[in-house]
Amino acid sequence: MKKDTYIFGIETSCDETAAAIIKNGTEIVSSVVSSQIESHKRFGGVVPEIASRHHVEQIISVLNETLEQAGLTFSDMNAIAVTKGPGLVGALLIGVNAAKAIAFAHNLPLIGVHHIAGHIYANRLVKEMTFPLLSLVVSGGHTELVYMKEHGLFKVIGETRDDAAGEAYDKVARTLHLPYPGGPHIDRLAAEGQDIYGLPRVRLEEGSYDFSFSGLKSAVINTVHNAEQRGEIIIPENLAASFQASVVEVLTEKTVRAAKEYNVKQVLLSGGVAANKGLRAALEKAFDDLNNIDLVIPPLSLCTDNAAMIAAAGTVLYEQGKRDGMDMNGHPGLDIEQF
Amino acid sequence: MKILAIDTSTYTLSIGLADGDVLLAEQVTNVKKNHSVRVMPAIQSLMNDVEIKPDELEKIIVANGPGSYTGVRIGVTIAKTLAWTLNIPVAAVSGLASLAASAPVIDGLVCPIFDARRGQVFTGLYRLSNGTVETVFEDRNVLVTDWCKELLRQKETILFVGQESILHEKTIAEQMGESAVFAGKAVPYTRPAALLTLGKETENDPAAVVPNYARLAEAEAKWLEAKEKKENGRE
Ligand SMILES: [Zn+2]
Numbered sequence: 009m010k011k012d013t014y015i016f017g018i019e020t021s022c023d024e025t026a027a028a029i030i031k032n033g034t035e036i037v038s039s040v041v042s043s044q045i046e047s048h049k050r051f052g053g054v055v056p057e058i059a060s061r062h063h064v065e066q067i068i069s070v071l072n073e074t075l076e077q078a079g080l081t082f083s084d085m086n087a088i089a090v091t092k093g094p095g096l097v098g099a100l101l102i103g104v105n106a107a108k109a110i111a112f113a114h115n116l117p118l119i120g121v122h123h124i125a126g127h128i129y130a131n132r133l134v135k136e137m138t139f140p141l142l143s144l145v146v147s148g149g150h151t152e153l154v155y156m157k158e159h160g161l162f163k164v165i166g167e168t169r170d171d172a173a174g175e176a177y178d179k180v181a182r183t184l185h186l187p188y189p190g191g192p193h194i195d196r197l198a199a200e201g202q203d204i205y206g207l208p209r210v211r212l213e214e215g216s217y218d219f220s221f222s223g224l225k226s227a228v229i230n231t232v233h234n235a236e237q238r239g240e241i242i243i244p245e246n247l248a249a250s251f252q253a254s255v256v257e258v259l260t261e262k263t264v265r266a267a268k269e270y271n272v273k274q275v276l277l278s279g280g281v282a283a284n285k286g287l288r289a290a291l292e293k294a295f296d297d298l299n300n301i302d303l304v305i306p307p308l309s310l311c312t313d314n315a316a317m318i319a320a321a322g323t324v325l326y327e328q329g330k331r332d333g334m335d336m337n338g339h340p341g342l343d344i345e346q347f
Numbered sequence: 348m349k350i351l352a353i354d355t356s357t358y359t360l361s362i363g364l365a366d367g368d369v370l371l372a373e374q375v376t377n378v379k380k381n382h383s384v385r386v387m388p389a390i391q392s393l394m395n396d397v398e399i400k401p402d403e404l405e406k407i408i409v410a411n412g413p414g415s416y417t418g419v420r421i422g423v424t425i426a427k428t429l430a431w432t433l434n435i436p437v438a439a440v441s442g443l444a445s446l447a448a449s450a451p452v453i454d455g456l457v458c459p460i461f462d463a464r465r466g467q468v469f470t471g472l473y474r475l476s477n478g479t480v481e482t483v484f485e486d487r488n489v490l491v492t493d494w495c496k497e498l499l500r501q502k503e504t505i506l507f508v509g510q511e512s513i514l515h516e517k518t519i520a521e522q523m524g525e526s527a528v529f530a531g532k533a534v535p536y537t538r539p540a541a542l543l544t545l546g547k548e549t550e551n552d553p554a555a556v557v558p559n560y561a562r563l564a565e566a567e568a569k570w571l572e573a574k575e576k577k578e579n580g581r582e
Pocket residue numbers: 123127147279280312313
């Protein structure tokens with residue numbers, strides 16, 4: 009009988025201090041996330057120095073709770089997996105150095121994980137992956153279409169050329185004077201409004217899987233500005249609905265097209281924006297007719313940053329024999345095809 | 348009692364190992380290189396050299412600031428995580444106190460200096476006497492010129508230490524005249540032995556050990572300033 013594999017994961021790339029234990033790459037034994045969102049709200053966004061300060065304060069209690077919830081110790085673990093990039097460098101370094109200290113103390117293998125690989129592998133905690141697959145990754149910092157032929161092999165077939173979708177959400181939310189983080193507020197307003205403002209759908213050149221959201225963001229700002237000058241009143245619900253309709257339509261259209269062209273068996277939605285109800289509904293509708301492609305959307309708790317996804321991705325790397333040394337660094341701009 | 352001491356609060360990397368009162372190893376590198384990449388390999392090879400295994404450690408001592416924010420956090424994160432996971436105590440000591448204690452002074456006032464840019468320093472004032480280190484003025488972030496005025500009130504000769512104190516020698520000499528003596532070159536950085544001595548009596552809970560930045564994060568300072576302005580405007 010094959011022995012169980014336990015991987016301890018740590019994630020500190022942005023504003024969540026998180027740790028988790030995953031069994032056999034698919035089962036969450038324990039997962040703890042300490043969010044700093046309240047501390048960053050008054051600044052209207054994540055302040056890197058403040059994030060780093062919180063991580064170093066929170067790290068031990070998060071690690072401790074993760075072991076306690078699981079009722080396990082490090083002697084039960086096969087390896088320590090940690091996000092080594094991309095992300096805020098000062099924030100990444102807390103997780104990376106904590107992971108190294110644990111690996112050193114208990115003589116455990118150390119595995120650096122790409123944050124987006126983690127987001128994609130969050131899906132494996134819901135349903136086993138079937139290859140080839142396509143993942144639409146949408147978060148505050150990323151909008152990418154990633155193709156996977158097999159475990160641990162990532163190919164970016166489309167990415168944003170300017171703002172990430174999540175970034176555009178935050179900027180539009182600010183224009184509408186909604187509190188930070190803006191995504192959930194826009195999603196909520198959009199559900200009550202109508203797509204009436206005729207905002208552009210930016211598809212870029214024929215056949216491209218790349219994205220661009222800065223033009224859409226400017227169009228929103230112009231719409232508000234022009235209305236103010238004409239003394240007209242903007243209906244926030246309708247503007248949110250118009251903005252969201254444009255984002256969702258472009259994301260869905262490109263995902264469906266890529267899924268067909270690459271002949272994938274599975275499509276995985278990943279990243280924080282995967283919590284968006286409008287996007288989830290549009291993808292579900294689009295893939296409803298394509299019954300040879302399996303659409304997987306993880307629950308909200310697995311879409312936002314967590315360490316379960318890092319340990320899940322780390323399990324595959326562990327099984328493939330990938331190891332990092334005690335000289336591992338944090339890499340703010342780590343490339344998913346190279347790591 | 349096997350003890351590991353770590354200081355990464357400036358670009359100098361200081362690591363020490365002791366067995367009780369016996370100093371087993373000291374390693375200092377004084378180059379501007381990435382701490383995150385170098386600290387753990389350095390600890391690993393030094394411990395290997397003196398044949399101490401991780402699970403034989405009984406205490407960790409760490410300089411918890413002030414200094415480079417990132418540098419301090421790397422040292423503190425490694426120290427508190429090691430201590431927590433090995434279930435041993437950690438002692439957080441001032442990096443400035445450790446620098447002061449690195450001076451070969453029998454009796455007298457020592458002022459350690461880390462540069463903090465724009466005419467500012469991280470500093471404190473310590474009295475060394477017979478191997479003990481007493482805090483006279485707590486660590487702070489201050490303009491050199493303001494700091495000299497406070498130091499002059501001591502009406503005693505003060506020894507300035509730390510390689511970054513050299514940047515401020517001219518200003519300090521102008522302000523303090525004969526009361527200032529400089530040993531920036533002779534005592535350029537913290538000796539691991541000083542950390543080991545300073546942390547001897549202290550035991551902190553690993554989860555509770557946090558950096559002493561001696562300064563608010565810039566965004567926080569600006570936010571407070573804006574808030575104050577707004578409140579004053581209302582009156
Ligand atoms: Zn993320």
